[in-house]
Amino acid sequence: MPTIKDVAREAGVSIATVSYVLNDSGAVSEATHQRVLQAVEKLGYRPSVIAQGLQARESRMIGYSWRPMPPDQFNPILEKFIHGMAEAAARHGYHVLAFPSTEASDEISPYREMVERERVDGFALSNTNLDDPRVHYLLDIDFPFVAFGRANPEWDFAWVDVDGAAGVEQAVNHLLELGHRRIACLAWPEESLTGQYRLTGYRQAMAAAGLEVQAGWVIRAENHYRHAYQAAQTWLTQPPTRRPTAVVALTDLMAIGVMNAAADAGLTVGRDLAVVGFDDAPITGYLRPPLTSLRQPIAEIGERMVTMLIDLVRGETPSPAQVLLKPRLIVRDSTRLSKREM
Amino acid sequence: MPTIKDVAREAGVSIATVSYVLNDSGAVSEATHQRVLQAVEKLGYRPSVIAQGLQARESRMIGYSWRPMPPDQFNPILEKFIHGMAEAAARHGYHVLAFPSTEASDEISPYREMVERERVDGFALSNTNLDDPRVHYLLDIDFPFVAFGRANPEWDFAWVDVDGAAGVEQAVNHLLELGHRRIACLAWPEESLTGQYRLTGYRQAMAAAGLEVQAGWVIRAENHYRHAYQAAQTWLTQPPTRRPTAVVALTDLMAIGVMNAAADAGLTVGRDLAVVGFDDAPITGYLRPPLTSLRQPIAEIGERMVTMLIDLVRGETPSPAQVLLKPRLIVRDSTRLSKREM
DNA sequence: CCGGGTGGCTTAAACGTTTAAATTATACCA
DNA sequence: TGGTATAATTTAAACGTTTAAGCCACCCGG
Numbered sequence A, B: 001m002p003t004i005k006d007v008a009r010e011a012g013v014s015i016a017t018v019s020y021v022l023n024d025s026g027a028v029s030e031a032t033h034q035r036v037l038q039a040v041e042k043l044g045y046r047p048s049v050i051a052q053g054l055q056a057r058e059s060r061m062i063g064y065s066w067r068p069m070p071p072d073q074f075n076p077i078l079e080k081f082i083h084g085m086a087e088a089a090a091r092h093g094y095h096v097l098a099f100p101s102t103e104a105s106d107e108i109s110p111y112r113e114m115v116e117r118e119r120v121d122g123f124a125l126s127n128t129n130l131d132d133p134r135v136h137y138l139l140d141i142d143f144p145f146v147a148f149g150r151a152n153p154e155w156d157f158a159w160v161d162v163d164g165a166a167g168v169e170q171a172v173n174h175l176l177e178l179g180h181r182r183i184a185c186l187a188w189p190e191e192s193l194t195g196q197y198r199l200t201g202y203r204q205a206m207a208a209a210g211l212e213v214q215a216g217w218v219i220r221a222e223n224h225y226r227h228a229y230q231a232a233q234t235w236l237t238q239p240p241t242r243r244p245t246a247v248v249a250l251t252d253l254m255a256i257g258v259m260n261a262a263a264d265a266g267l268t269v270g271r272d273l274a275v276v277g278f279d280d281a282p283i284t285g286y287l288r289p290p291l292t293s294l295r296q297p298i299a300e301i302g303e304r305m306v307t308m309l310i311d312l313v314r315g316e317t318p319s320p321a322q323v324l325l326k327p328r329l330i331v332r333d334s335t336r337l338s339k340r341e342m
Numbered sequence C: 001c002c003g004g005g006t007g008g009c010t011t012a013a014a015c016g017t018t019t020a021a022a023t024t025a026t027a028c029c030a
Numbered sequence D: 001t002g003g004t005a006t007a008a009t010t011t012a013a014a015c016g017t018t019t020a021a022g023c024c025a026c027c028c029g030g
Helices: A004-012 A015-023 A030-043 A049-056 A078-091 A109-116 A133-141 A163-178 A194-210 A224-234 A252-264 A282-286 A296-313 B003-009 B015-023 B030-043 B049-056 B080-093 B108-118 B133-141 B165-179 B195-210 B223-234 B252-264 B283-285 B298-313
Strands: A061-064 A097-100 A122-126 A144-147 A159-162 A182-187 A218-220 A246-249 A274-279 A292-295 A322-325 A329-330 B060-066 B095-098 B120-125 B147-148 B159-162 B182-188 B218-221 B246-249 B274-279 B292-294 B322-325 B328-330
Touching: A004 A015, A004 A030, A015 B322, A049 B049, A049 B252, A078 A097, A078 A296, A078 B080, A078 B095, A078 B246, A097 B060, A109 A133, A122 A133, A144 A218, A144 A252, A144 A296, A159 A163, A159 A296, A159 B165, A163 A194, A163 A246, A163 A274, A163 A292, A163 A329, A182 A194, A182 A224, A182 A252, A194 A218, A194 A246, A218 A224, A224 A246, A224 A252, A252 B182, A252 B283, A296 B030, A296 B108, A322 B049, B003 B015, B003 B030, B003 B283, B015 B030, B049 B274, B060 B080, B060 B108, B080 B095, B080 B298, B108 B133, B120 B133, B120 B298, B133 B147, B159 B165, B159 B298, B165 B246, B165 B274, B165 B292, B165 B328, B182 B195, B182 B252, B195 B218, B223 B246, B223 B252, B223 B298, B246 B252, B252 B274
Parallel strands: A061 A097, A061 A122, A122 A144, A144 A159, A159 A322, A182 A218, A182 A246, A246 A274, A274 A292, B060 B095, B060 B120, B120 B147, B147 B159, B159 B322, B182 B218, B182 B246, B246 B274, B274 B292
Antiparallel strands: A097 B095, A292 A329, B292 B328
């Protein structure tokens, strides 16, 4: 690989002049400028990112880590999220460094390692939670990061999030328009901040419609198929005149659990029970019936996070520093075919 | 961040001594050794990866790129694959750099960029194909890489692959044991090398069982739901005594297309038609019926690729340099309930 | 008692950049 | 013509490491 010295020799100038030409700084005569560019072209010279990094004390890397899903669960948005970030980052001369999260016991040590060894200039976080220790640590050492998801409202940091409340509200309103009145919600445990926001959307939409949320209409469960299946069973064993006619599940995986429970109870999803999911996993369109779901603007989230992060790395404050994006309801047969006579 | 100079000052030695202590090289007295380690501890010093990289002319980065799936398709193994690589890499002091592949027109320029700017020490490739231009380029410039998948058999390079032929053979044998005789295969276009291997497994298993592959039993299609659905329809419109009783699809996505086509034709998958997929996507267990599929040992693939690549980066030849791993047939109801009277 | 070997440490160069400061050449003005 | 401002270029230091080479004191053998 040719270095700046080779270019300098080839062009008959000092390495400083080459550097000035390449960075468009300093005062260089037009003739020299051309000569240097020709030498660069001839040798196929590209500056070494490592040497530049040492000089500038930066790595031009964005660190990102995630906890892998158990084999029976899926993360439908991860691939697009990483790719979206990688693409946006590349446009700014940055790259995404994927590092593993191992034990849940010590969440921050992989992050600390990256910071201390100067591997990354900033982090993208996802799956943040209230009092997230990573957010706490990074705020503490004042290291640049942007989160996908909110955390403790008292902490001031840059984040991008999907407006789960607005999303679920859309879903409930859609069901209301179809004539549903007994609408249940399959929610997450109380600790989950994202779960809280989404559940709030459900409660607000119901309240706005003047509907009381009956006891038992909200069931909290972990994001597992089996839990969702069991929760649905408790609803479906109620008499037809009392049981929910529609279910909003906080993820597609849980929605699938509900759909299968309904089918196993002899009900036709879409006609006897409307189901809505969240995430719009690629699979949703191929389920029977295809699942209505809330699609998150993943590419935009990745893009926004990267540009905000680069602002922070450069010492600027991104504006806005908090971004809430609306998900879009993709209507499919799991609700469309369930129109109720009003 | 403290540097080696700070440690040297703190310990009252030269920076060379600090370096010798940290790298366990050179001759350092026990007393000095201790003093340096204490200074390191006290200051919380960690060597800068960038400075080490400049010195050693290496980045300790493994580049990996993939083409994102269209929104209605899924890549069930990508997440585990990257995470597996990231984990194995981290154990050896390496990290995974994710860079985007943009246009299909110029596949190699993102790779060239990474090479020329010295961003990575080697590459992990996936979705290789016969005469893959990336493999060609990297062989040409003699840059370290390991591929997930084979390419032109005349090229000598390191790869790890899943034995698709053995996998499909397993699947066909499983169907044969259940009493199936009219077994169809939903294959990929001829250009796909992976598709060729898998199809070979089908043909071999059929031949070994003394069964002739009837015209029309093999249909080639792109890896899309809709194509799979249509292919299945052409089989299912045949009279029951002639049509295939089992289908081996080369991916889960295509298997889902077949399952839905069968259901829409009034058949019960599992009883009237057995279906096998490939990849064992997390969703397969939740389909109705749950889909029998071939699981690839993703974590092991990532692990192997990384260790082989690190060998190559160090100038050693990995042994073995070609690894073929067997997938495992995960039997579920989509075949289990289809036992035929023999 | 002197020479050579060696253990233990430091000096200094190198990796490939950027950039402040110094130097040289050129032009302009009094 | 001499001095100064300015344009163009070079020199050299710096970023944080590693490591070859050098240095010094000490010990040991002859």
